[in-house]
Structure formats: C-alpha cells, structure tokens
Amino acid sequence: MPKPGSRDGQAFRMSRRKMMKGVAAVLGALVLPEKDASASVWEAFFQKNFRELSRPELEKVIARLEKEYSGRFGKAVKVRATPPIEGVLYGYGLDLSRCIGCRRCAYGCIQENNQSRDPQIQWIQVLQLNKERGVDLEEAELYYNPAKVPEKGHFYMPVQCQQCERPPCVKVCPVQATWKERDGITVVDYNWCIGCRYCMAACPYGARHFNWKKAGLPAAEMNPETHYLGNRPRPVGVVEKCTFCIQRVRNTPGRYTACVEVCPVGARKFGNLLDPESEIRYVIENKRVFILKEDLNTRPKFYYFYAT
Amino acid sequence: MNMERARRAIVPAAAAAILCLAAAGVLAAHPQEAPAGTAGAASTHVPHGPQFAVPKPPFSPGIFPCSDCHKEIRPNPTRRELKDEHTDIVLNHAQGQRWCLDCHDTTNRDKLRLASGERIPHEESYRLCGQCHGDKYRDWKAGVHGKRSGMWNGEKQYLLCVHCHNPHDPAFKPLQPMPPPVRPENIK
Numbered sequence: 364m365p366k367p368g369s370r371d372g373q374a375f376r377m378s379r380r381k382m383m384k385g386v387a388a389v390l391g392a393l394v395l396p397e398k399d400a401s402a403s404v405w406e407a408f409f410q411k412n413f414r415e416l417s418r419p420e421l422e423k424v425i426a427r428l429e430k431e432y433s434g435r436f437g438k439a440v441k442v443r444a445t446p447p448i449e450g451v452l453y454g455y456g457l458d459l460s461r462c463i464g465c466r467r468c469a470y471g472c473i474q475e476n477n478q479s480r481d482p483q484i485q486w487i488q489v490l491q492l493n494k495e496r497g498v499d500l501e502e503a504e505l506y507y508n509p510a511k512v513p514e515k516g517h518f519y520m521p522v523q524c525q526q527c528e529r530p531p532c533v534k535v536c537p538v539q540a541t542w543k544e545r546d547g548i549t550v551v552d553y554n555w556c557i558g559c560r561y562c563m564a565a566c567p568y569g570a571r572h573f574n575w576k577k578a579g580l581p582a583a584e585m586n587p588e589t590h591y592l593g594n595r596p597r598p599v600g601v602v603e604k605c606t607f608c609i610q611r612v613r614n615t616p617g618r619y620t621a622c623v624e625v626c627p628v629g630a631r632k633f634g635n636l637l638d639p640e641s642e643i644r645y646v647i648e649n650k651r652v653f654i655l656k657e658d659l660n661t662r663p664k665f666y667y668f669y670a671t
Numbered sequence: 672m673n674m675e676r677a678r679r680a681i682v683p684a685a686a687a688a689i690l691c692l693a694a695a696g697v698l699a700a701h702p703q704e705a706p707a708g709t710a711g712a713a714s715t716h717v718p719h720g721p722q723f724a725v726p727k728p729p730f731s732p733g734i735f736p737c738s739d740c741h742k743e744i745r746p747n748p749t750r751r752e753l754k755d756e757h758t759d760i761v762l763n764h765a766q767g768q769r770w771c772l773d774c775h776d777t778t779n780r781d782k783l784r785l786a787s788g789e790r791i792p793h794e795e796s797y798r799l800c801g802q803c804h805g806d807k808y809r810d811w812k813a814g815v816h817g818k819r820s821g822m823w824n825g826e827k828q829y830l831l832c833v834h835c836h837n838p839h840d841p842a843f844k845p846l847q848p849m850p851p852p853v854r855p856e857n858i859k
Contacts, residue, residue, distance in 0.1 A: 451824075456815075458815075463843070465848050466850075506851040508848065508850070510847060616824050616826065619820055619821065627835075629817040632814070634823055642819070645814070645815055670810060670815060
C-alpha cells in the first residue's frame with residue numbers, strides 16, 4: 364500500500380479521479396434543483412413555444428402550471444388556453460369627451476390581471492392633456508394628483524396596448540415569443556420570452572412592461588381565473604402587456620374587460636369589429652374617431668372618440 | 672281541381688305569413704321604437720315592459736312608494752317652491768322652465784309623466800330623459816352613452832340615466848383620482 368500523498372503514478376491517478384467525482388457531485392448538487400422540483404423545472408426548461416405544443420403537450424404544461432401556481436398562492440388556480448372565437452376581431456373604443464382621469468381603470472386592470480404591485484406595473488397609463496393643446500403627447504402629464512378630477516382646462520387620455528393590426532413589437536421579437544392572434548389580440552408566451560426587451564423599444568405606445576423583479580402579488584389578491592397567454596403569474600425577466608382581458612373575452616358569453624366594467628363614466632366600449640350591431644361599430648360609424656399615432660401605420664384597433 | 676283550390680289558398684297564406692315575419696323582424700330589430708311611436712297618441716297607459724335590463728332605480732332610502740304619504744295629501748298643481756317637504760331637493764336642471772309635476776305625475780305619485788301624458792314607472796325613466804336628450808338617448812340605447820357591464824357577446828346590464836346623473840342636479844360630480852403611478856426612479 365503506497366503512503367498517502369506519495370507521488371507514484373498509481374496513487375496520483377486514483378486521487379485525481381476521486382477529485383473529479385467530488386467536483387462533479389458538488390457542481391451537480393449546486394446546479395440541479397431539489398429532488399421534488401427538478402422534474403417540473405426540467406419540463407419548463409425544455410417546453411416548446413406555445414404555438415408548437417400539441418394538445419397533449421399543452422395539457423401537460425397547463426397541469427404543471429396549475430400545480431405550481433396553486434401551491435404558490437394557496438388556492439385553486441385555473442389556467443386556460445381558450446382559443447380565439449371564430450368570426451371575432453376585438454375592437455376598443457374610448458370616449459375622450461367622457462373620461463375624467465380617475466384612474467380606476469388602471470387599478471381595476473391590476474386586480475384582474477395579476478400585475479406586480481411592488482415593484483409596480485400598470486398596463487394602463489392615464490395622461491392628462493391640455494384642452495388648448497389637444498392631443499400633444501409632449502405636454503402630457505402622467506403623475507397629476509389633484510383632490511378632484513377632472514381639472515379645469517384639461518382632458519384625459521388613457522393609453523394601453525392598442526392591439527395593432529401591424530404590431531412593431533411582434534416584428535422585432537427575435538424568438539417569436541410574441542404574436543398577434545386571429546382575434547387581433549397580441550399575446551406573449553412568458554415561457555418563451557427571453558427578456559431582451561426589443562418589443563418595449565419598438566412599441567410606440569409604451570404599452571409593454573418588464574418584470575425586473577419577482578412579482579409582488581399578495582396571494583389574497585391573486586385572481587385565480589387565468590389564461591396562459593394573459594393574466595397567469597409572470598416569471599422574472601419577461602415582458603407583459605394588455606391582452607383585452609383574454610381570460611374574460613374569449614368565452615361565449617364572455618365578460619367585458621375589467622377596465623370597461625370599472626369605468627365610472629362609461630367612457631370605455633368594447634366589442635366585435637366584425638359584428639355590425641356591436642357598440643364599437645356604432646362608435647366608428649357615428650362618432651368622431653381617431654387612432655393614436657396614425658402616421659406610424661401600426662393600424663391600432665383601439666379607437667378614441669368624442670361622443671358629443 | 673282540389674289541387675288548384677289548395678294552391679290558390681296557399682299563395683295568399685304564404686304571402687301573409689311572410690309579411691308577418693317581416694313585420695316581426697322589423698319590430699324585433701327596433702323593439703324600443705314601436706311603442707314610443709304609439710305613446711303620443713294614447714293618453715292611457717300602453718302596456719310597456721322594460722326593454723333594457725336595468726337595476727332598481729336609486730331611490731333615497733324610505734322614500735318610495737311616494738303614495739305612502741301622497742295618498743293622504745290633496746294634489747296642489749300650483750307651481751311653487753316647496754317649503755315644508757322635500758326641501759333637500761334643489762332643482763339644478765333647467766330650473767326656470769320646470770318644476771316637480773312636469774316629470775312626476777300629479778295624481779299617481781308612484782309614476783313619472785311624459786309630455787304626452789303617458790304615465791311610466793321609474794324603471795323606464797330613460798324615456799322621460801330622452802324627451803329632451805334625444806341624442807344621448809339614442810347613444811344610450813346603442814350602449815355607447817353610459818356604462819354597460821355583463822357580457823360583450825351576451826346579456827348586458829344597462830344603467831338608468833339616474834344611476835349616474837341625479838335627475839334634480841344632473842351634472843356628473845368630480846371624483847377623487849386613484850394615486851398616480853410610482854415614478855421609475857422610485858421603483859426599487
């Protein structure tokens with residue numbers, strides 16, 4: 364038996380092999396998650412793009428997510444992947460002559476769509492504008508805070524995702540983690556997004572928001588009715604945006620979006636652009652309508668109008 | 672011969688059926704128009720159920736039915752300022768041109784009164800408002816003036832005009848805004 368630490372060839376080879384085994388074991392223990400979680404992390408890592416998932420694969424993904432979220436929030440969380448309704452193209456109307464800038468839409472949206480409270484993410488930004496200047500975005504004030512609104516001489520313009528027909532955010536995504544669905548809603552696959560934020564730079568409406576940190580979402584306030592492409596909890600490092608409450612509107616019958624329902628002045632209108640009887644068609648056909656930054660040719664399906 | 676007679680009978684019957692269907696279609700397309708047209712001619716009450724799903728009118732607590740008190744009181748149709756009762760109501764709605772009994776019925780206080788003389792329940796007060804505010808009424812029926820909730824492709828919940836506008840003082844009152852967003856430099 365050679366003495367410990369002797370430098371003859373045999374002993375050296377043995378100790379090197381042992382050392383490599385030890386290093387591998389330590390690295391493995393560091394890299395691999397705990398035994399229970401490893402399977403789901405493994406699956407999440409190798410999950411395909413949402414649009415390439417077969418039905419059984421999608422069911423597996425959804426079961427995994429529901430289990431994960433239910434455990435995390437301590438209640439039964441439902442994740443749906445309801446497809447678009449045939450013959451529906453969603454359109455949105457916002458009456459600038461009615462909006463009083465009370466911001467109830469912005470907070471109603473947060474509750475419905477499970478945004479992070481801290482750090483704060485808001486999908487709707489309400490701009491205060493000067494009546495004499497009109498829609499002059501350079502003059503817009505986002506942080507107005509008087510005791511009462513509306514303030515004299517001002518009007519208010521909430522801005523959120525305009526669900527463009529030609530969305531620049533989709534065009535720039537290097538991994539196709541965001542796309543426009545057949546019903547006109549631009550969605551994000553949070554499991555495919557790499558967090559490069561090109562889409563945020565491309566969006567002319569500031570409608571996309573990034574999860575810099577783990578979402579601060581109290582379990583009691585978490586809305587358990589979710590959609591894979593919509594309001595399910597988002598991981599760190601992905602981009603999110605308004606989806607016209609995809610978890611609500613893709614049903615028959617489907618509820619109005621949260622912002623429509625919470626608006627105290629009824630300034631917000633929503634419906635099917637392909638249905639001649641819809642409210643949104645009435646707005647487009649009978650009211651003075653404009654779209655934001657029309658010159659960019661993004662062709663929004665979000666119509667600002669003046670009812671009076 | 673029998674065949675011929677049968678055919679002669681069928682043709683007018685079919686024509687009548689088609690006409691009926693067409694008429695029904697027109698009525699169904701504009702359910703609110705049909706009775707409104709007849710309302711002017713009929714001073715008596717035309718059976719006229721609510722056509723829009725609306726919640727209960729927002730009465731002040733304990734005030735309705737009005738007849739609880741008014742059945743004891745002889746109606747006084749003289750235009751005047753009320754000094755004894757309802758002093759909390761300050762009319763700020765074309766006050767120089769009208770008073771209580773232009774909208775509230777003189778003899779049946781539980782009803783409202785249209786210019787035509789037709790009495791309508793408070794659940795249909797939008798018809799009363801629509802007499803002057805026809806453009807708003809038109810937009811409201813289409814779901815564009817005022818708030819709708821419920822299903823975008825199913826059952827919709829309307830609100831009465833008076834759920835947002837106090838009929839005696841209809842201007843929409845300013846609200847306290849929700850807090851402004853956190854400035855990016857303050858997001859940690």
